[in-house]
Amino acid sequence: MSATSNQEHAISADTVMAVLEGIHAEVAELGMGEVASYIPELAEVDPALFGIAVCSAAGNVRTVGDADVEFSLQSVTKAFSYALAIEDNGLDFVLQRVGAEPSGEPFNAIRLDPTGRPPNPMVNAGAIVTTSLVHGADARERFERIAQFLGAAAGRSLSANDAVYRSEVLTGDRNRALGFLMRSAESLVADVDETLDAYFLQCAIEATARDVAVMGATLANGGVNPVTGVRVMTERTCENVVTVMASCGMYDFSGEWLLRVGLPAKSGVGGGLLASSPAEFGIGIFSPPLDENGNSVRAIAAARALAERFDLHIMHRGAPRTLSAR
Ligand code: GLN
Numbered sequence: 001m002s003a004t005s006n007q008e009h010a011i012s013a014d015t016v017m018a019v020l021e022g023i024h025a026e027v028a029e030l031g032m033g034e035v036a037s038y039i040p041e042l043a044e045v046d047p048a049l050f051g052i053a054v055c056s057a058a059g060n061v062r063t064v065g066d067a068d069v070e071f072s073l074q075s076v077t078k079a080f081s082y083a084l085a086i087e088d089n090g091l092d093f094v095l096q097r098v099g100a101e102p103s104g105e106p107f108n109a110i111r112l113d114p115t116g117r118p119p120n121p122m123v124n125a126g127a128i129v130t131t132s133l134v135h136g137a138d139a140r141e142r143f144e145r146i147a148q149f150l151g152a153a154a155g156r157s158l159s160a161n162d163a164v165y166r167s168e169v170l171t172g173d174r175n176r177a178l179g180f181l182m183r184s185a186e187s188l189v190a191d192v193d194e195t196l197d198a199y200f201l202q203c204a205i206e207a208t209a210r211d212v213a214v215m216g217a218t219l220a221n222g223g224v225n226p227v228t229g230v231r232v233m234t235e236r237t238c239e240n241v242v243t244v245m246a247s248c249g250m251y252d253f254s255g256e257w258l259l260r261v262g263l264p265a266k267s268g269v270g271g272g273l274l275a276s277s278p279a280e281f282g283i284g285i286f287s288p289p290l291d292e293n294g295n296s297v298r299a300i301a302a303a304r305a306l307a308e309r310f311d312l313h314i315m316h317r318g319a320p321r322t323l324s325a326r
Contacts, residue, residue: 011310013060013062016054016062017062017064019306019309019310020052020054020062020063020064020306021064023052023302023305023306023309024050024052024064024065024302026305027050027298027301027302027305028050028065028298030297030298030301032289032291032297033047033289033290033291033296033297033298034289034290035047035271035288035289035290036269036270036271036288036290036294038171038269039164039167039168039170039171040167041072041161041163041164041167042072042164042269042270042288045071045270045271045288046288047288047289049066049069049071049271049286049287049288050065050066050286050287050298051063051064051065051066051067051068051069051208051209051210051284051285051286051287052064052065052067052209052283052284052285052302052306053067053208053209053210053212053213053283053284053285054213054281054282054283054284054306055210055213055214055216055217055226055227055281055282055284056217056226056280056281057217057220057221057226057279057280057281057282058226059214059217059225059226059227061210061213061214061227063209063210063213066209066286067208067209067210067213067284067286068208068209068210069208069209069286070206070207070208071206071207071208071270071271071272071286071288072161072164072203072204072205072206072268072269072270072272073150073158073203073205073206073207073212073268073270073272074203074268074269074270074272075107075122075124075127075203075266075267075268075269075294076207076212076266076267076268076270076272076273076274077127077146077150077202077203077205077268078121078122078123078126078127078130078266079122079219079241079245079249079266079274080146080149080150080153080215080241081121081127081130081131081134081146081202082094082098082121082122082126082127082130082241082244083149083233083237083238083240083241084130084134084145084146084149084233085098085121085130085131085133085134086233086237086240086241087233087234087237088133088134088135089133091236091237091240093133094121094130094133096117097117097129097133097187097188098117098118098120098121098126098129098130098187099113099115099117099118099119099120099126100120100121100243100244100247100248101113101119101120101247101248102119102120102247102248102254102255103119103120103123103248103251103252104252105119105123105252106251106252106293106294107123107124107251107252107269107293107294108123108124108174108175108178109123109125110125110174110177110178110181111125112125112181112182112185112187116182116185116186116187117129117185117187118178118182118187119248120244120247120248121244121248122244122245122248122249122251122266123248123251124174124175124178125178125182127199128175128178128179128182128188128195128196128199129182129187129188131146131195131198131199131202132188132189132190132195132198134146134198136198138194139194139195139197139198139201140198142198143160143197143198143201143202146198146202146205147159147160147201147202147205149232149233150205150207150215152225152228152230152232153214153215153218153219153225153232154207154211154212154214154215154225155211155214155225155227155228155230156211158205158206158207158211159205159206160201160202160204160205160206161204161205161206162204164203164204164206165200165201165203165204168200168203168204169197169200172196172200175196175199175200176192176193176196179192179195179196180192207272208284208286209272209284209285209286210284211284212272212273212274212282212283212284212285212286213274213281213282213283213284214226214227214282214284215274215282215284216274216275216276216281216282216283216284217276217281217282218232218238218282219238219241219242219245219264219274219276219282220276220277220278220279220280220281220282221279222235222238222239223235223237223238241264242264242276242278243264245264245265245266245276246258246263246264246265246314249264249265249266249267250265250266250267250293250295251267251293251294251295252293253291253293253295253300257300260304261275261300261303261304261307261312261313262307262312262313262314262315262316263275263276263277263283263303263307263312263313263314264276264278264314265303267294267295267296267299269290269294270286270288271286271287271288271289271290271296271299272284272285272286272296272299273285273286273295273296273299273300273303275303275307277307277310277312277314278314280310280312281310281312283303283306285298285299285302285303286299287299287302
């Protein structure tokens with residue numbers, strides 16, 4: 001691409017801010033959705049909180065609204081435990097234990113594929129297996145490595161909220177059931193209680209929309225955090241993760257999400273959404289009220305508006321690459 005066409009494609013910070021403010025004001029009006037209620041810590045979160053952050057692949061961050069309020073990352077962490085499981089074991093090994101097919105079912109569905117594998121790493125069953133594949137002597141060490149990995153992607157150290165962790169343990173029987181089912185199917189070979197402990201701890205990790213935007217930009221930037229310059233994962237692992245995020249990251253809405261918004265993304269029941277526009281932007285959005293799939297209502301609407309405004313759909317025909325005659 002020539003310097004001129006680069007300039008033509010550059011979006012000014014002022015434009016980004018004006019667009020973010022417009023989308024935030026418009027989408028804040030949406031009144032649908034219920035905050036997650038399976039644990040008191042999430043049920044008590046203020047439903048009006050709403051933050052949007054974008055981070056360019058060069059590390060420039062712009063935010064609007066409650067982008068510096070910490071929230072429970074929940075399933076947003078699943079993209080990163082998958083990445084770490086691949087870094088530790090290689091994709092072929094991980095694929096033997098966790099599939100890469102959209103499940104077409106709720107995030108906590110109790111169903112394995114015909115080979116006994118969970119459908120993909122972005123739903124609970126799959127994330128329980130990827131957590132078990134992260135190298136570490138015990139649950140604490142596995143969790144610490146996952147938390148450090150997420151922290152490297154966010155550019156600051158992140159930790160789990162202890163009250164959320166304890167509530168996850170108290171209400172986690174469905175996840176335990178999944179663990180035992182997968183152990184009997186031999187897709188999970190580690191100890192169930194220990195694996196679940198590391199899984200519950202990672203669900204309880206907290207971050208802000210700003211952090212999530214930087215994490216998304218790390219994925220947009222081939223695995224290098226553009227703010228700190230630290231390589232968090234290999235380029236190939238990064239490609240693997242954003243691919244599975246694109247097909248499976250939004251639970252049972254993944255197909256329509258890809259159709260309408262067209263970005264690799266991962267949501268969580270804490271109201272967070274991470275989206276990553278390859279080579280361009282990371283997007284972090286936080287708004288607690290959820291739709292029937294467990295995705296944040298406002299985050300979906302805001303991401304969709306952003307993607308439309310900036311033509312971020314991955315199938316959008318950008319500047320064409322040419323093939324030289326020789
Ligand atoms: N802690 C939740 C669970 O395991 C996380 C799920 C989610 O964000 N969808 O059920």
